[in-house]
Amino acid sequence: MSIKKLFPILLLGLAVITGLDSAAVAAVGQAEPWQLGLQDPVSPVAVEGHNFFVLVTWLMTIITVIVLVLLLYVLYRFSAKRNPVPSKTTHHTLLEVVWTVVPVLILLIIAIPSFRLLYFADRVEDADLTLKIIGKQWYWTYEYPDNGNFTFDSLMIDEETAVAEGKKRLLDVDNPVVLPVDQNIRLIMTSDDVIHNWAMPSLFIKLDAVPGRLNETWTRIPGEYAGTTFYGQCSELCGVNHAYMPIAVKAVTMEEYEAWVAKAQEQFASVDLPSSVSVASAE
Structure with a gap:
């Protein structure tokens, strides 16, 4: 050539x-x-x-x-x-x-x-809130320890639902992560089974979620991105459905975040177990 x-x-x-x-x-x-x-x-x-x-x-x-x-x-x-006569130099x-x-x-x-x-x-020294991320085969579980310690699972929506609702195939989930803008957010990651990886390219996050270990990083979303949804995926081969572990993070204003937290505390379960359990009578 x-x-x-x-x-x-x-x-x-x-x-x-x-x-x-x-x-x-x-x-x-x-x-x-x-x-x-x-x-x-x-x-x-x-x-x-x-x-x-x-x-x-x-x-x-x-x-x-x-x-x-x-x-x-x-x-x-x-x-x-x-x-035609090559040099015989061996050292320089x-x-x-x-x-x-x-x-x-x-x-x-x-x-x-x-x-x-x-x-x-x-890591960030002075975090405004903490989000705990738990990788599982083949979905993500999120906990909000600073907002009542509620938890929820986030799974990819099926292709038919995504097409019908005009959402993104293989990327949108049933319960996206909701984070406030202009806040320093500590991210703590672990796993319940095998090694996963929580990757969010726009936020420059790609961190392993390892069983029995807590890995930490942080992020901050500027206010101009309020209303934006960021997408990522699991980036560590974790089994047959590895390709179906998307991540969706919705950035909202602090007022919208507080309203969402109040609703989420009623909708989702709490990580804290009750100190006593009442058993219904068989009679």
Whole structure:
């Protein structure tokens, strides 16, 4: 393949991996057909994660282009036709130092923002509320310990219902998570059976739910996204119905959240068991 034919392919690949057109085609909270790049970042962690992704992608692209140019130059300059007597050089101290030091510097450039992002996403010191997430085969259970400790299961709605109600196939659920905007929300995850993974791309969350272990992260949804539903899926192979564990998070204002909590406390069961149980008489 000639250079002229190869160049457009390289430009297309560069556009795809850098997501130059992602803002034009990506919808908030969900993926879109023919989308390029990541979903639009929403939370503070997502914004930092998106910036880190752009940094690493450009570094990767620059390195790839440099290596490609060097290979093409070597193919041209040291071909048998132009270099009939090959060099017998076996060592070059300066060159060996350069190709050792430069990769180390590149790794440092990647490592510093990487660790900063890792610790930023790890936990929030002053959370306004906590959401506990429990993975099960093959649905999610949610608990709200700061709002009466009620709990509910969230299952994917069947395809017929989704089509009839105009909802999203394989993504919408019967009971979505409801979270208030402009609040720091602590997310605690675990599992009742096998390893699951609670993944929400727009919020830059992808954390394992492991049996016998509590994993923690946090998120914050800006007020401008009130009324938006964000979609995700289980991202850890967990059995035959792994593909049918969607996640739906609805962002609402604080007033709407308080109204929903009052209704949910009556609709859903409480995690706390009663101290005594009355047994009906058989008579």
